[in-house]
Amino acid sequence: MKVAFMGGRAYVCVAFDVAWAINLTLCREHLGEVESEFGYRDPQRAPLVLRQECAPVILGEFATDCAVAATIYDIGSISIRYRLDLPAGVQLPQLVELSLLLADNPAIRQSAAALVAQLLQRLESRAPSAITPPRLTTAVEDYSIFRLQLEPGSGIDSLLNDSQREIAQIVKSFPSDPSSQLVHEALSGHHRWSRNADLTVIDWHAAILISDGDKAVNLIIDRVLRMLEYANVQLLNFKGMQLALESQLSSLEVSLTSGLPAKRGQQKLDALAIAYTQLFSEVQSSLEAFDNDFLERAFDTVAARFRFEKKTRDIREKLSRLETITDRLKAAEDHRRMERLEWYIIWLFVVDIILALVEFALFFLHKRP
Numbered sequence: 001m002k003v004a005f006m007g008g009r010a011y012v013c014v015a016f017d018v019a020w021a022i023n024l025t026l027c028r029e030h031l032g033e034v035e036s037e038f039g040y041r042d043p044q045r046a047p048l049v050l051r052q053e054c055a056p057v058i059l060g061e062f063a064t065d066c067a068v069a070a071t072i073y074d075i076g077s078i079s080i081r082y083r084l085d086l087p088a089g090v091q092l093p094q095l096v097e098l099s100l101l102l103a104d105n106p107a108i109r110q111s112a113a114a115l116v117a118q119l120l121q122r123l124e125s126r127a128p129s130a131i132t133p134p135r136l137t138t139a140v141e142d143y144s145i146f147r148l149q150l151e152p153g154s155g156i157d158s159l160l161n162d163s164q165r166e167i168a169q170i171v172k173s174f175p176s177d178p179s180s181q182l183v184h185e186a187l188s189g190h191h192r193w194s195r196n197a198d199l200t201v202i203d204w205h206a207a208i209l210i211s212d213g214d215k216a217v218n219l220i221i222d223r224v225l226r227m228l229e230y231a232n233v234q235l236l237n238f239k240g241m242q243l244a245l246e247s248q249l250s251s252l253e254v255s256l257t258s259g260l261p262a263k264r265g266q267q268k269l270d271a272l273a274i275a276y277t278q279l280f281s282e283v284q285s286s287l288e289a290f291d292n293d294f295l296e297r298a299f300d301t302v303a304a305r306f307r308f309e310k311k312t313r314d315i316r317e318k319l320s321r322l323e324t325i326t327d328r329l330k331a332a333e334d335h336r337r338m339e340r341l342e343w344y345i346i347w348l349f350v351v352d353i354i355l356a357l358v359e360f361a362l363f364f365l366h367k368r369p
Contacts, residue, residue, distance in 0.1 A: 006213075008148035010062070010084040010095070012102045013229040014112035015141045015236045018120060019076040019131045024048055026130035027072055031123065047230075048072045052115055057082065057108050059101045061094070064108070070119055076135065077233045078119060080112040086148070092166035095146055099206055102144040103173040109140055137240035143232040144206035145225055146170060152212045156199045159210070160190070171203035189301045193220050193294055200224055202301045220294060227295050231302040238311040245318040252325045 027048050050070045057064045062084045069081040084098075102108070123130060150159065160167075168178045168186035178186075191200040198211040198221060207228050211217045303309065 005086070005088070005090050005210075006149045006151055007088040007090065008086040008146065010086060010098060010102070011145040011147065011225065011229075012064075012082045012084075012105070012108055013079050013143045013145070013232050014082075014109060015077055015079045015143075015229075015233045016113070016116045017076060017135050017137050017139070017236055017240045018078050018116065019133055019135055021076050021132040022072055022074055023127075023130040023132075024072065024074050026127040027123065030127035030130070045074055047074070050119070052080075052119065054111060054115055057105075057111055059084065059105070059107075060097060062086070062098060068112075068115060070115065071229065071233075072119075073230075073233055075233070075237055076132070077236060078116050079229055079233050080115050081229060082108060082112075086146075090148075092163055092170070095148075096166055096169045099144060099146070099170045099173045100175055102142075103205055104142065109142065113140075135240075137236070137243050139236065139239055139243070141232050141236040141239070143228060144173070145228055146206065146208045147221070147225060148208065148210045150210060150212045152214075156192075156197065156210060156212065160187070160199060167201055167208060170208055171201050171206045173205040189305060191294070191298050191301065193217055200298060202228070202298065202305060204305050223295055224298050227299055228302065231299065231306060234308070235306045238306075238308065238315065241315050242311060242318070245315065245322065249318060249321055249325065252322070 024044070024047070031048070031050060048071070050072070051067055052070050053067050054064075056066050064082040064084050068083075071079045071081065073079070086095075120131070150156065164183050164187060165178055168174065168183040171186050171189075172178065172182065174182065186203050187201065189202045191202075192198060193200075194214065194217055197214045198217045199208070200210075200221070201208045207224075209221045209224055211221050
């Protein structure tokens with residue numbers, strides 16, 4: 001049975017790492033018309049949202065809106081959210097094609113990069129101290145979200161039962177007929193807020209958020225949308241930390257074999273280890289930012305799909321390696337310092353002996369008749 005929706009919207013969120021950290025308080029003061037995202041336990045950490053005009057991006061029979069939502073996060077990231085209006089009567093096969101077009105789309109990424117550059121230029125001109133360099137990575141992460149509406153009473157259960165393969169294709173951006181295993185894997189990440197008024201399916205490439213128009217359900221579904229954008233930003237941060245730490249560890253291991261660095265390098269390494277640990281703590285704490293049980297359960301699914309636990313273990317292991325290498329470099333420096341001290345003592349003894357011999361020789365020459 002073909003399912004036709006009353007309409008909806010598709011979103012694609014493109015996340016960029018732009019700095020080590022961003023001061024949201026200064027952004028509020030200097031960027032003018034901004035609004036804070038709602039639903040965060042700590043309002044001071046709630047990201048800021050700005051509307052930016054842009055040229056639409058054509059994607060097959062659809063096109064993005066002429067404006068985007070740019071969201072600024074205190075962990076040094078900016079997310080650009082594009083919106084595509086879906087007409088009444090849109091069907092799942094059309095959304096499968098759209099999902100394939102949205103995944104890693106170069107035109108959208110190029111447009112988003114230009115918008116981020118404009119925003120950074122604006123921020124640097126008005127509040128340069130709001131941005132703390134450096135950036136962790138030049139990588140980009142995108143994520144698609146399909147926000148759809150069914151007619152009231154049309155039955156979410158029947159949609160879930162009759163359209164499993166199309167739903168799996170959309171959330172996995174899968175071009176061909178998926179296997180039963182892929183379908184089961186995709187639908188294992190679904191959530192329901194009410195009994196038969198909504199459906200949320202979350203996977204690695206995309207998510208589907210469906211409701212029948214109930215206002216309370218729509219409110220919670222809208223918050224799930226913001227949460228998914230937030231999770232995409234966190235994925236970028238985890239990947240950035242993994243890449244940056246791996247690069248730093250490689251250079252440190254070379255330094256260890258060559259007997260470097262000196263005292264100034266040691267101080268830099270200590271500061272670096274502390275900074276990475278603090279940043280990791282900030283990103284970790286941001287994983288618990290939402291104040292709603294349904295959002296937290298949905299986020300648990302996102303975390304599983306994005307493999308946050310594995311990435312967390314990897315970052316912890318790299319931080320431990322960084323600490324170990326730093327300790328070894330300190331020990332090597334202490335050893336070199338002790339060797340120098342020993343040579344100083346030896347040379348003092350030699351000089352003392354030479355002075356004694358000179359004094360004896362002068363005394364002997366003075367006593368000769």
